[in-house]
Amino acid sequence: MSTTTLPPTKKTEPVSAPKGGISDRARSERKLGWLLAGPAFAVMLLVTAYPIAQATYESLFDYRLTDPDNRSFTGLNNYWVILTDTLWWQSIGVTAFITAVTVAVELVLGFGLALVMVKALRALRPVLRAVILIPYAVITVVSAFAWQFAFDINSGFVNSSFAWIPGVAADTDWFGDRWTALLVICLAEIWKTTPFISLLLLAGLAQVPEVLQEAAKVDGATRWQRLWRVTIPNMKAAIMVALLFRTLDAFRVFDSIFIMTNGANGTESVSFLAYRQTIARLEIGLGSAVSVLLFLAVVLIAFVFIKLFKVDLAQARGE
Amino acid sequence: MPNAPGRSRSRGRAPAPLRRRSRQPRRRLAGAAALLVTAGTLAACDGDSGGASTLTWYINPDAGGQAEIAARCTEEAGGRYTIETALLPRDAASQREQLIRRLAANDDSIDLMSLDPPFIPEFAQAGFLAPVPDDVAERVTEGVVQSAVEGSTWDDELVAVPFWANTQLLWYRKSVAEAAGLDMTQPVTWDQIVEAAEGQGKLVGAQGTRAESLTVWFNALIESAGGEIITDPSPEDPAQIELGLTSEAATRATEVMQMVAESDAAGAAFSTSTEDSTATGFESDDGGFQVNYPFVYPRALGAAEAGTLDPSVPDDYAATIYPRVDEDTEAAPPYGGINLGVGAFSQSPELAYEAAECITSDENQAEYFVTNGNPASSEAVYDDEEVLEAFPMAPVIRDSLDIAAPRPQTPYYNEISVGIQRSYHPPSGVTPGSTGEAATELIDAVLEKEDLL
Numbered sequence: 001m002s003t004t005t006l007p008p009t010k011k012t013e014p015v016s017a018p019k020g021g022i023s024d025r026a027r028s029e030r031k032l033g034w035l036l037a038g039p040a041f042a043v044m045l046l047v048t049a050y051p052i053a054q055a056t057y058e059s060l061f062d063y064r065l066t067d068p069d070n071r072s073f074t075g076l077n078n079y080w081v082i083l084t085d086t087l088w089w090q091s092i093g094v095t096a097f098i099t100a101v102t103v104a105v106e107l108v109l110g111f112g113l114a115l116v117m118v119k120a121l122r123a124l125r126p127v128l129r130a131v132i133l134i135p136y137a138v139i140t141v142v143s144a145f146a147w148q149f150a151f152d153i154n155s156g157f158v159n160s161s162f163a164w165i166p167g168v169a170a171d172t173d174w175f176g177d178r179w180t181a182l183l184v185i186c187l188a189e190i191w192k193t194t195p196f197i198s199l200l201l202l203a204g205l206a207q208v209p210e211v212l213q214e215a216a217k218v219d220g221a222t223r224w225q226r227l228w229r230v231t232i233p234n235m236k237a238a239i240m241v242a243l244l245f246r247t248l249d250a251f252r253v254f255d256s257i258f259i260m261t262n263g264a265n266g267t268e269s270v271s272f273l274a275y276r277q278t279i280a281r282l283e284i285g286l287g288s289a290v291s292v293l294l295f296l297a298v299v300l301i302a303f304v305f306i307k308l309f310k311v312d313l314a315q316a317r318g319e
Numbered sequence: 320m321p322n323a324p325g326r327s328r329s330r331g332r333a334p335a336p337l338r339r340r341s342r343q344p345r346r347r348l349a350g351a352a353a354l355l356v357t358a359g360t361l362a363a364c365d366g367d368s369g370g371a372s373t374l375t376w377y378i379n380p381d382a383g384g385q386a387e388i389a390a391r392c393t394e395e396a397g398g399r400y401t402i403e404t405a406l407l408p409r410d411a412a413s414q415r416e417q418l419i420r421r422l423a424a425n426d427d428s429i430d431l432m433s434l435d436p437p438f439i440p441e442f443a444q445a446g447f448l449a450p451v452p453d454d455v456a457e458r459v460t461e462g463v464v465q466s467a468v469e470g471s472t473w474d475d476e477l478v479a480v481p482f483w484a485n486t487q488l489l490w491y492r493k494s495v496a497e498a499a500g501l502d503m504t505q506p507v508t509w510d511q512i513v514e515a516a517e518g519q520g521k522l523v524g525a526q527g528t529r530a531e532s533l534t535v536w537f538n539a540l541i542e543s544a545g546g547e548i549i550t551d552p553s554p555e556d557p558a559q560i561e562l563g564l565t566s567e568a569a570t571r572a573t574e575v576m577q578m579v580a581e582s583d584a585a586g587a588a589f590s591t592s593t594e595d596s597t598a599t600g601f602e603s604d605d606g607g608f609q610v611n612y613p614f615v616y617p618r619a620l621g622a623a624e625a626g627t628l629d630p631s632v633p634d635d636y637a638a639t640i641y642p643r644v645d646e647d648t649e650a651a652p653p654y655g656g657i658n659l660g661v662g663a664f665s666q667s668p669e670l671a672y673e674a675a676e677c678i679t680s681d682e683n684q685a686e687y688f689v690t691n692g693n694p695a696s697s698e699a700v701y702d703d704e705e706v707l708e709a710f711p712m713a714p715v716i717r718d719s720l721d722i723a724a725p726r727p728q729t730p731y732y733n734e735i736s737v738g739i740q741r742s743y744h745p746p747s748g749v750t751p752g753s754t755g756e757a758a759t760e761l762i763d764a765v766l767e768k769e770d771l772l
Contacts, residue, residue: 066445066447066730171588176590261529276771277772281772
């Protein structure tokens with residue numbers, strides 16, 4: 001065996017499970033569970049399922065907010081318009097690029113920060129956690145403005161302070177080119193959300209049984225071997241959950257693009273496209289169709305993660 | 320756990336009997352306070368129904384001028400109405416979004432609103448503006464610059480009250496123009512100022528960022544070349560709007576745009592330059608020429624006063640009429656500003672129009688011009704001594720307003736403008752002829768709802 005994990009079945013199985021059927025206690029616990037979760041479930045239906053259903057319904061109409069009298073049913077025409085438009089595919093490409101880059105970098109950085117938090121001296125730990133969490137506490141729009149000002153050719157400090165890096169000069173216009181603009185957008189996203197991923201990974205790190213680490217140490221495993229063969233395999237569920245949450249989040253990127261480039265130079269994301277059709281252009285039907293497609297993309301990502309990578313959300317909670 | 324619930328609960332509170340005793344007077348106090356609040360609220364309700372009507376004026380952010388005008392008009396009304404202001408977002412596009420969403424939901428809290436002129440046809444066509452009474456229309460258009468009246472009109476009818484009228488001027492540094500040997504008393508062309516700036520190693524500032532300001536620039540260029548973005552606005556059917564983007568004038572406008580953007584005088588960040596960044600560039604040592612609104616002058620004076628700018632810089636500022644595209648054709652400078660609309664769902668439109676007339680009085684416009692730097696739409700204000708003292712270039716502004724051309728007037732302005740921004744950005748990437756064709760194709764498809772924007 002190349003990795004060392006505790007067998008999960010032993011951990012989750014009750015010691016004296018009755019053979020077949022549900023016991024009375026289990027049944028009443030299940031009932032209590034529904035009673036406790038019921039109100040929250042109803043609220044979720046009201047605030048998420050209802051708007052999704054309404055957007056799906058609206059997406060079948062040609063409907064302009066300022067011209068409600070001429071609203072007409074057009075079936076799936078809005079979807080046809082979107083899926084045959086190069087702008088949609090370009091936005092999908094930009095969104096996928098931002099998602100892949102930011103999530104990959106955040107995972108590595110976040111893991112490093114989680115390790116630092118675990119290994120830090122007990123006295124330092126609370127301070128360290130607070131410091132690492134600060135960017136996550138900043139509102140996205142504020143962080144986007146801060147990064148925009150930093151890279152701005154007139155008011156920014158980046159061009160003058162980092163002139164020693166090849167390619168950076170006093171006249172580098174970061175937001176005037178697609179790739180440099182995307183770089184700044186990705187940097188802002190990474191700075192802001194790495195703390196989130198590191199917190200999730202920290203929870204995962206805490207779940208790795210100390211006995212396994214000690215056993216590996218006794219067997220003469222190096223630090224590197226322990227990391228790859230003991231720590232990471234044992235926190236796979238936490239890593240996958242962190243990746244899933246961040247991927248879903250990153251796929252909906254909007255604020256940074258809205259503030260920094262307003263979609264110029266081919267930096268439009270799918271959320272931005274939905275905003276432009278619905279809010280700016282007032283085409284409720286077309287915009288709803290974009291939103292529904294975005295929703296389907298997010299569902300697809302979640303499905304792929306859960307089914308293909310076999311993410312077990314319950315295991316990540318330590319059940 | 321170090322903080323067991325039982326322990327923490329017992330900490331920092333008085334023992335139970337003591338607590339009960341001390342609570343009773345507090346409860347009585349709370350009851351009295353609640354009564355007072357209720358009584359106060361009831362009294363306020365009573366006062367509202369019998370006394371002054373409260374008018375809510377949705378204003379764009381400024382240096383506090385509109386709030387001051389609101390206070391003055393409230394005082395002048397002698398108790399008939401009170402004007403309260405509500406602040407809209409910073410940029411014009413977001414202001415439109417908020418107002419439209421509210422009005423689409425029949426929001427009756429909007430009595431008055433400060434509207435950016437290009438969006439007025441959209442509001443009027445959707446029935447979001449209360450009709451202007453004939454007598455009011457007559458009074459508020461008397462002695463008002465033509466472009467401001469045009470900007471308040473849709474389908475041959477006045478739908479808003481002209482308030483302040485903005486226009487872009489050609490700002491130049493006297494020292495640079497002199498060194499380049501350019502005679503600024505005569506009309507100049509884009510070619511001339513770019514050549515002069517390049518010769519002196521200075522900047523020509525214009526707004527090349529992908530935003531409304533790019534449409535403003537392009538519209539001024541095409542109008543100056545004798546063309547129009549929209550040749551037939553077709554108010555009934557948006558799909559029938561005819562565009563003039565493939566005309567000779569449009570090609571000429573594109574040529575000038577490309578020439579400016581590709582020149583050495585454009586600077587490093589031309590494709591992201593806004594009105595603010597253009598003004599910053601003009602204030603720098605590289606400043607030579609810029610097309611911009613009059614706010615740049617008080618801005619430089621303020622910076623000099625604050626000590627962040629050498630006082631000799633604003634002294635070097637001068638302004639003249641917008642540059643020409645062709646030597647023999649008069650320029651058509653951009654027209655902007657704010658006009659007042661009265662909400663269609665307002666409870667008291669008559670009072671709102673009365674307030675609008677007060678807000679747009681000559682005295683208020685002059686005060687607003689002097690304190691906030693926003694030029695008046697009333698011609699008489701330009702003879703005001705205080706105005707002339709604060710803005711030595713006020714006569715140029717007035718002349719510019721006389722020849723200024725509004726942006727295309729159509730309820731589908733957003734589609735047209737964003738379509739232009741998508742096609743003509745970055746300005747250095749345009750190709751005379753084919754960019755116009757591509758823009759026409761895109762905007763036509765968007766208006767027919769066959770394309771995303």
